[in-house]
Amino acid sequence: MSKMVGEPAVRYEGSATGVAVLTFNRPDRLNAWAADIAADFYRHIDHAEADPDVRVVVITGAGRGFCAGAHMGSLDRLGELDGDVDVSAVVGDRPPHFLLELRKPVIAAINGACVGIGLTHALMCDVRFAAAGAKFAAPYARRGLIAEHGISWILARLAGPGVARELLLSGRTFPAEEAQRLGLVTEVVAADELLPRALRYAEDLAANCSPASHRVIKGQLAADVDSDVASATERAEKAMAESLTRPDVIEGITAFLAKRTPEFPPLS
Structure with missing residues (x-):
């Protein structure tokens, strides 16, 4: 090939x-x-x-x-494989x-x-x-x-x-x-x-979603998949409190009320 x-x-x-x-x-x-x-x-x-x-x-x-x-x-190469294969x-x-x-x-x-x-x-x-x-x-x-x-x-x-x-x-x-x-x-x-x-x-x-929100949500999904709902809720409440200190929330709400595309800051 x-x-x-x-x-x-x-x-x-x-x-x-x-x-x-x-x-x-x-x-x-x-x-x-x-x-x-x-x-x-x-x-x-x-x-x-x-x-x-x-x-x-x-x-x-x-x-x-x-x-x-x-x-x-090739099949010849496969024939050489043994228990010490480096995957x-x-x-x-x-x-x-x-x-x-x-x-x-x-x-x-x-x-x-x-x-x-x-x-x-x-x-x-x-x-x-x-x-x-x-x-x-x-x-x-x-x-x-x-x-x-x-x-x-x-x-x-x-x-x-x-x-x-x-x-x-x-x-x-x-x-x-x-x-x-x-x-x-x-x-x-x-x-x-x-x-x-x-x-x-x-x-x-x-265009329309906060990179910071994406970062946190992906982390939540990874952590919560094998967790219980009480632990997931506790982590979410802490993450929500942190999110309220970021400019993304003000920008998201302001853009929504003004019916314009938000200008969320990039991830640092």
């Missing part, structure tokens, strides 16, 4: 609207995950996270695939759940095959849009593998334990339309409308 010499493994495009678009750029292998994509992806994510002009991140894929799982190389050499040194820990919303625009570690990364995004006909799968059991990289955790929380069991134990392929019914995808749109739809959504968040 071509390595697309000179082409970055992940393209980065910023915009004046506060949205950064990261595009997996190995279409010759359906953007299967490997060290080249991992390195570029982490670098670009770090840049977007640190850039005060970026308020929302959109992730998509070039060509016919979003990310078709891990790129393991990070293939998938990188960050578990996919690092996306949940970012301060900024991350939107997945799933344009095609979304399989294995590609599915895990998509599920760790905050919101997902998918192209009609895109295929999803967690085929670990069909490859002699296990539910890796935290997919058993996130899948059960998004779709429920029963659905997670069925999808992981069967390893079957399912379409975007079923993914939406299962609660894994927010909306399914025509392929040529996918990125424009995801960008409109992301640009609305960037």
Whole structure:
């Protein structure tokens, strides 16, 4: 397969609207995950996270695939694997759940095959849009593998334990339309409308929502998923008291009453 010499493994495009678009750029292998994509992806994510002009991140894929799982190389190479396999050499040194820990919303625009570690990364995004006909799968059991990289955790929380069991134990392929019914995808749109739809959504968040609020809410979601309601409420009350000291609240209320777009300050 071509390595697309000179082409970055992940393209980065910023915009004046506060949205950064990261595009997996190995279409010759359906953007299967490997060290080249991992390195570029982490670098670009770090840049977007640190850039005060970026308020929302959109992730998509070039060509016919979003990310078709891990790129393991040839069968000869697989025959060399043993119990001392360095998984990070293939998938990188960050578990996919690092996306949940970012301060900024991350939107997945799933344009095609979304399989294995590609599915895990998509599920760790905050919101997902998918192209009609895109295929999803967690085929670990069909490859002699296990539910890796935290997919058993996130899948059960998004779709429920029963659905997670069925999808992981069967390893079957399912379409975007079923993914939406299962609660894994927010909306399914025509392929040529996918990125424009995801960008409109992301640009609305960037223009009308407080980056500070996004940061706190993402932290709440991460902390509260395995917590009890009393503890979640106690943390929320403390966070609310802190939020009232920030200029975002005055700006948000003033803009609402004036019927204008708010001008929230960026994250420092």
